[in-house]
Amino acid sequence: MESPLGFATFLGCASNFKKIYVAGTYNLSTMLNQLPVQQSTWMVVDEDIYGVKAPKGYTDLTSGVKHVFVAGKAGNTELFAGAHAKSIDPITLN
Numbered sequence: 001m002e003s004p005l006g007f008a009t010f011l012g013c014a015s016n017f018k019k020i021y022v023a024g025t026y027n028l029s030t031m032l033n034q035l036p037v038q039q040s041t042w043m044v045v046d047e048d049i050y051g052v053k054a055p056k057g058y059t060d061l062t063s064g065v066k067h068v069f070v071a072g073k074a075g076n077t078e079l080f081a082g083a084h085a086k087s088i089d090p091i092t093l094n
Contacts, residue, residue: 009044009069018042028052032061032079039064043080046090047072054079 013020020042028049035043043065050070059079068074068083071090088094 041066044069
């Protein structure tokens with residue numbers, strides 16, 4: 001929500017009745033534990049969170065996420081292995 005990418009994705013998903021997870025914390029463990037409860041299939045993350053090496057068991061928490069918009073470069077990920085990722089510049093939205 002802090003960048004044009006986050007806000008545009010939120011508006012796009014809301015207008016098309018899609019669930020998107022908007023993190024209310026920077027604590028990765030708390031954020032990942034909230035994903036199954038929210039049942040969101042869309043997520044916007046920065047390249048650092050996308051590429052983080054998560055401890056064992058956290059990939060199960062992200063299995064419901066099917067689409068990830070990565071603010072920056074989408075490198076390799078273990079955390080969102082089952083999701084389709086798209087790299088987007090968070091300011092210009094290109």
